[in-house]
Each structure stands twice: as C-alpha cells, then as structure tokens.
Amino acid sequence: xxxxxxxxxxxxxxxxxxxxxxxxxxxxEQDGQYVFKRLNRWSEARLDYNxxxxxxxxxxxxxxxxMFRYRPEAGYQPETEGLDKRLVLFGVHGCDIFALNILxxxxxxQYPDPYYxxxxxxxxxxxxxxxxxxxxxxxxxxxxxxxxxFDLFFYDVGDYYLTLVGTARGDDMALATSPLFQPVxxxxxxxxxxxxxxxREAFKLDIEIRHLSEIVEMEYHSGIWDELGERCLSCGACSxxxxxxxxxxxxxxxxxxxxxxxxxxxxxxxxxxxxxxxxGGHNFRDSRASRIKFRYYHKxxxxxxxxxxxxxxxxxxxxxxxxxxxxxTEVINQLRGLLDARSQ
Amino acid sequence: MSATEKRILIVDDDxxxxxxxxxxxxxxxxxxxxxxxxxxxxxxxxxxxxxxxxMDIMMNxxxxxxxxxxEIRHTPELKNLPVFVLSALYEQVPDFRIAPEAGWMAHDxxxxxxxxxxxxxxxxxxxxxxxxxxxxxx
Numbered sequence: 001x002x003x004x005x006x007x008x009x010x011x012x013x014x015x016x017x018x019x020x021x022x023x024x025x026x027x028x029e030q031d032g033q034y035v036f037k038r039l040n041r042w043s044e045a046r047l048d049y050n051x052x053x054x055x056x057x058x059x060x061x062x063x064x065x066x067m068f069r070y071r072p073e074a075g076y077q078p079e080t081e082g083l084d085k086r087l088v089l090f091g092v093h094g095c096d097i098f099a100l101n102i103l104x105x106x107x108x109x110q111y112p113d114p115y116y117x118x119x120x121x122x123x124x125x126x127x128x129x130x131x132x133x134x135x136x137x138x139x140x141x142x143x144x145x146x147x148x149x150f151d152l153f154f155y156d157v158g159d160y161y162l163t164l165v166g167t168a169r170g171d172d173m174a175l176a177t178s179p180l181f182q183p184v185x186x187x188x189x190x191x192x193x194x195x196x197x198x199x200r201e202a203f204k205l206d207i208e209i210r211h212l213s214e215i216v217e218m219e220y221h222s223g224i225w226d227e228l229g230e231r232c233l234s235c236g237a238c239s240x241x242x243x244x245x246x247x248x249x250x251x252x253x254x255x256x257x258x259x260x261x262x263x264x265x266x267x268x269x270x271x272x273x274x275x276x277x278x279x280g281g282h283n284f285r286d287s288r289a290s291r292i293k294f295r296y297y298h299k300x301x302x303x304x305x306x307x308x309x310x311x312x313x314x315x316x317x318x319x320x321x322x323x324x325x326x327x328x329t330e331v332i333n334q335l336r337g338l339l340d341a342r343s344q
Numbered sequence: 345m346s347a348t349e350k351r352i353l354i355v356d357d358d359x360x361x362x363x364x365x366x367x368x369x370x371x372x373x374x375x376x377x378x379x380x381x382x383x384x385x386x387x388x389x390x391x392x393x394x395x396x397x398x399m400d401i402m403m404n405x406x407x408x409x410x411x412x413x414x415e416i417r418h419t420p421e422l423k424n425l426p427v428f429v430l431s432a433l434y435e436q437v438p439d440f441r442i443a444p445e446a447g448w449m450a451h452d453x454x455x456x457x458x459x460x461x462x463x464x465x466x467x468x469x470x471x472x473x474x475x476x477x478x479x480x481x482x
Contacts, residue, residue: 013440016410020448023418024411038418041382041404041411176448179441 002165004174004181005188006154011161012042015090017177021124021169022086025059027052036089047091050133051317055243056089056096057103060119064266067115067250071260079262083118091128095136095313097150098143099243100125105307106246124169127153128161129199135316137205137329143313144199157191205316207329208336213304216297219335228331229289231324236269238318238326239295244311245269270295296331350472351392353377355385355412356400356430361457365398368461373474382412389422395472398464399451401431410449417450426471428464432457 006014015024026045027034034049036056066079092100100120107116127150138144146153151170154161162184165171174181239245249268254261268275271291276284285291303311312328319327352374354362359380366376377392379385381403389397397416401409409429416422429451433440444454453467 010440012405012407013437013442016407017442017448019410019414019450023414039411040415042407043405176446177442179439 002171002174003184004163004165005157005184006161006163006181008159008161010180014177014180015039015042015045017180018088018090018124018126018173020176021173022088022122024088024090026090039090045091047128049091050130051093051135051315051320053317053321054241055099055315055317056092056125057099057243057246059087059089059123060100060103060116061107061246061248061267064264065115067263067265069260069262078114080118083115084122086122086124088124088126090126092125092150093130093315094127094146094153095138095141095143095315096243097125097127097146097153098138099313099315101146101149102244102307102309102311102313103246104149124151124173125149126151126170126173129153129155129195131199132203132205133316134204135319136203136314137207137316138314139200139203140205140207140209140329141310141312141314142209144203145196155192155195157188157195160188162188162192205314205329207332209300209310209332212310212332212336213301215335216301220293220297222335224331224334225289225293228292228326229287231326232271232288232292233324234271234273234288234291235323236271237321237323239269239271240267241317241321243313243315243317244299247275270298292326296328300332349375350396350474351375351377351394352468352472353379353385353388353392353394353397355379355382355397355403355409357381357403358400365459365461369465369468372465374468382408382415385412386415386419389416389425390419393421394425396426396428396468398428398430401429401433402436406433406437413450426452428453428455428467428471430455430457430459430464 018024023038025036025038027047027049028037028039028044029046034046034052035054036052039045068076068078070076104120107113127146148166150166152173153164153166163174163181165174239247247268247270248265250263250265252261252263273283273286275291278284285294299311352369354365354376356362357380362378362380366378369376377388377394379388385399399409399413401407403409409431413427416425416427429444429449434456442448444451452471455464
C-alpha cells in the first residue's frame with residue numbers, strides 16, 4: 001500500500017483537483033448536526049464531525065429508487081439514470097467504510113445487486129481518521145479501523161495527513177495531485193503510531209462481543225425483550241440511521257387505466273409493524289418486543305451465522321437517534337449481566 | 345436585449361478588475377454581468393444564462409472559483425457554458441504546481457493575471473463571436 005503525506009494547508013487544493021473524479025460530497029454542518037452533501041465551497045466541509053445523521057449508505061442504497069419501468073409495448077426497462085454519476089465522498093469515517101464493506105457482502109455476494117454495485121463502482125471514498133465521542137463503540141465491534149474499501153484514507157498527524165492509497169483510482173487521485181504531496185518521514189510514522197494508540201485508549205464506551213451471538217441465542221426468551229418492547233416506539237429511527245441496515249420494501253405503482261408502471265424500492269425497517277405482515281393478514285412479529293428482539297437477533301446473531309461477524313459497526317447513530325434512549329451497549333451489557341447473574 | 349446580444353458574466357472579487365474589464369468588453373459590444381463571489385455568480389448564471397463566463401479562482405476562498413466551475417458543470421442548463429479562468433493562482437501560490445492543462449480544471453481557457461485584454465477579447469470572439477447587432481427583417 002502506497003503511503004503519502006499531504007500538508008493540511010493544501011487540502012483545499014487537493015479537494016479541488018479531485019473534483020475531476022466526481023462531484024465532491026463531504027460532511028457539512030446543518031442545524032448543529034452533520035450531513036453528507038455536495039460542497040459548494042471547500043469551507044463547508046467539516047472533517048472534524050462526530051457522525052452524520054445518515055450514513056454514507058444513502059449514496060449506495062438511496063432511501064427510495066425506481067428499479068425499472070414496465071410498459072406493454074416496451075417490456076421491462078431498467079432504471080439506469082444516475083447510476084453512472086461519479087461522486088467523491090470525502091471524509092468518511094473508518095466505521096462507515098467498514099459498514100460499506102459489510103454491505104458489499106450483502107449486495108455483491110450471492111445475489112449481486114446491479115444498482116448498488118454500479119454506485120459502489122462510480123463513487124470514490126476518501127476516509128478520514130476520527131476521534132470517538134460518548135456514543136462511539138466501534139473499537140468494541142472491531143470496526144475502528146479499515147484496511148480496504150476506500151480509495152484514499154487520511155490520517156491526521158499534526159500539520160499533515162498521512163494518506164493511504166487503497167485502490168487504483170486512489171492512486172490516480174494521488175498522481176493527479178502529486179505536486180501537493182511530500183515524502184513520509186520516520187517522525188510522521190512515529191506520530192501516526194502514537195495517535196493510533198491514543199485513539200484506542202480514548203473510547204468511553206466499551207462492550208464485550210465475545211460469545212455475543214450465543215448469548216443472544218440463549219437469551220431468546222429473556223424478559224429483557226418485553227421491557228424493551230414497552231419502551232420502543234417502533235419508529236424505525238435506529239434502522240434508518242444504521243450504516244448496515246439494508247432492508248427495503250418493494251412496491252409497484254401502476255398507472256391508472258393502464259398496465260404500465262414502475263417498481264420502486266424504499267428503505268424499510270424491521271421495527272415497522274408491517275415488516276413481517278404477510279398476505280392474509282398474519283403478522284409474524286406483531287408485538288414491539290418481538291420486533292426489537294428480531295433487530296438485535298439479526299444484527300448480532302443472524303448476520304454472524306451468514307457472514308461471520310455482527311453487522312453492527314459501533315457508529316453510535318442508533319444511540320444518538322433513539323427518541324426513548326434505548327442504548328445498544330446497555331442492552332448488550334444487560335444481556336451479558338443476566339447470563340452472569342444466572343451462572344453464579 | 346437584441347436577438348444577437350452576447351452576454352458575458354464576470355465573476356471576480358476584485359471590483360477594480362471587474363469595472364475595468366466590464367467597460368472594456370462593453371466597449372466592444374458585449375453585455376456584461378458582474379458578480380463578486382461564486383454564489384452570486386451561480387445565481388446570475390442560472391438566471392441570465394450568459395454566453396460565456398470569465399471566472400476568478402481565489403475569491404472569498406482560494407479555491408472558490410474551482411468549486412463554482414464544478415457547480416456550473418453539474419447544472420444541466422449551464423454545463424456547456426464556456427468558462428474562461430482569469431487568475432493569479434500560480435503567481436500567488438507558487439508551490440501549487442499542477443498545470444491548468446493537466447485536465448483537472450473544468451475550464452475552457454486559462455489566462456494569467458494581469459490579463460492581456462486584446463488577447464482575451466480575441467479568444468472571446470473566437471469562442472462566442474462578436475456582438476454586432478444585425479438588422480432583423482421586418
């Protein structure tokens with residue numbers, strides 16, 4: 001992996017030059033929170049942000065998208081508009097890149113999703129190092145660093161960014177901006193190592209995920225789910241802001257008086273009362289308790305069985321977004337505590 | 345506004361430069377619009393649909409013009425608008441050594457400040473033609 005060094009005072013020029021690789025989007029402050037959006041000028045970018053309201057998944061799996069249109073005389077016509085649009089996502093945190101790598105497994109695995117894949121191909125990702133706040137627990141979820149899934153990754157080392165080149169496109173970006181870079185020194189590497197260790201020690205939240213999938217399985221009938229069901233509003237906010245929740249609903253909109261129409265997919269949530277509602281009116285998860293249990297079960301247990309690790313990356317968005325302050329780290333600690341109490 | 349009127353938008357934070365250049369271009373028959381930052385420039389461009397833009401780079405921010413040009417390129421009704429960059433970027437930031445011809449700047453032509461006015465006029469004429477009102481048959 002190629003490693004370079006970019007002086008911070010040249011970051012604006014770097015961002016200007018990489019516009020040739022696509023429209024530059026970055027975290028921008030909005031009403032005291034942060035959102036990824038297109039930059040009108042470099043000063044709008046806030047690389048010191050804690051977390052964006054919505055994760056970068058919104059670029060790869062939009063909240064709502066038309067998949068294809070159908071018309072008797074033309075048959076099925078895939079919707080391709082916008083799929084080839086080139087973007088540069090600037091300032092993505094490591095946990096969110098980790099989440100994209102998880103989504104890659106879902107949408108580029110056994111059932112490849114051409115919409116997701118086209119966007120993943122056309123959207124460049126530039127990562128940036130971050131510091132944990134009171135909701136971050138990515139270290140606990142082993143998602144506090146990434147070694148792939150980005151084109152470039154910027155590590156803040158004082159007056160410079162150590163820049164890791166992750167892909168051929170990242171290398172092209174570095175080549176296009178090569179006069180801005182400087183050689184890496186041993187002092188930079190030493191500082192990088194010190195900062196890396198300091199971040200490790202800076203987390204305020206810490207949970208233990210060893211044996212978690214078994215514990216979730218063992219506690220399937222625990223009363224904790226009923227307690228959570230009493231509190232949970234089934235609003236689905238946790239799913240919407242989650243960087244790895246990928247459920248979507250599919251609907252057909254048929255034109256009046258015609259058999260022509262379009263098929264659309266929209267973000268869905270397993271917390272919604274209609275998520276497990278099937279034809280005939282039966283609902284496999286008709287209580288809030290069963291739905292919130294399902295969410296934990298899928299992310300911490302089902303995903304492990306399917307892909308080898310929990311799908312949670314510890315970004316803390318669900319903690320920040322929950323209107324009734326359900327905290328995943330408390331739930332997990334409670335689950336572990338119940339087990340400990342019984343084992344005594 | 346005549347049918348053959350050619351409108352040029354100048355976007356530059358230097359009021360002396362915009363006044364001088366506007367006067368010069370108006371003397372040669374062009375209709376000139378002036379904005380002093382990228383945001384205002386974009387607003388005017390969307391509203392007036394000029395035939396050409398003369399754009400500074402370093403305004404409120406030193407890369408403002410570069411982002412404004414990109415926004416022009418991503419605006420459907422403006423994406424083919426010729427953009428002439430007029431900048432002292434390479435003089436003011438000597439260690440920025442990426443040439444404008446390297447393909448990264450979405451401009452059409454680059455002019456170093458201080459600009460050679462007759463040369464700029466010649467290039468504008470070549471790009472959008474002279475602004476000579478023609479007789480319209482009754």
